[in-house]
Amino acid sequence: MFAKYFAAFSVFCLVFRYTYGATDTVVCYYANWAIYRPDKGVFHASDIDPNLCTIINYAFMGVYPNGTLQILDAWGDIELGNIAGVQALKEINPNLKTIISIGGWNAGNAILSPIAVSPELRANLIASSLEFFDLYGFDGLDIDWEYPEAKDKENFVTLLNELKTAFQPGGYLLTIAVSAIPIDDAYDIPQMSANVDLINLMTYDFHIAGGGITGENSPLYWGGADSPWQKEFENCNSTVVNWVDRGADPTKLTIGVPFYGHTFQLADPSNHGLGAPASDAGMSGPYTKGYGIMGFNEVAFLLRVSQVPVQMLSCFADL
Ligand SMILES: *[C@@H]1O[C@H](CO)[C@@H](O)[C@H](O)[C@H]1NC(C)=O
């Protein structure tokens, strides 16, 4: 069940110094804005080792209210050659697939909901996707709808079914990124599963600043009732079990592996273990600059240059 991995490259992409061919599905999210990071944080498509990934999700492209796909950053995507750089990785790994990701946290529900409900707008999205595959060399579409609501439940399946039907002749892939904890009101899991190639489980951000205590980003298992900082269903194992129990095809599930950590501002610096009271987000990474987030590259730097408390190391064992 855990044979497939979905590496969240949205904050950082890890490059190994050795290469090996990935043999199962490894989905790597590439954040197109990483090219603008300062100094050593800058990250280009050519920095990705394409033998580590079987699929690269190009995040994000936008969608116009009429359903047509939108290049959000023409300067980076086209002029600076970010899309071309990703496609060029296929020269190194000819089996690599590249996928357009739409949606994401910032897009929210507002864009996709009106498209999913309208036959005309769904047709526009389908036609536009096929056009983008042709124009830019992509091999599929990833829908990262955060999040559908009860009113969207049937429309989401209709959208996926129509996309799948339109993509099949060309062999294009259709994938979705979904909430780790199934949203029963909005997810028709058997139907979603039947219509997509992959379901990328967002098995991360289980503990973030704002939760009031420190906790692991992406625990594999629940530590049991004596782990008060963890909730029973907020770990990778129970996420997978829940999705399978609700009718997802296990062979289509990928688990999300975050290559970043969350930081916390401790209420009391002398109490710094898991479950310690935390008032706010801690430091941001100097390159990624996300609120309460540090990329693996930034954490690795801290580990090298400073005395890092042992419990911090144990958290990173979970990454
Ligand atoms: C959708 O809107 C965009 C932006 O206004 C426009 O470029 C595109 O042609 C429209 N697509 C259709 C199918 O009308």
Ligand SMILES: *[C@@H]1O[C@H](CO)[C@@H](O)[C@H](O)[C@H]1NC(C)=O
């Ligand atoms: C995995 O999760 C399921 C469902 O929450 C649970 O029943 C099972 O005991 C868990 N397995 C382990 C090894 O913790």
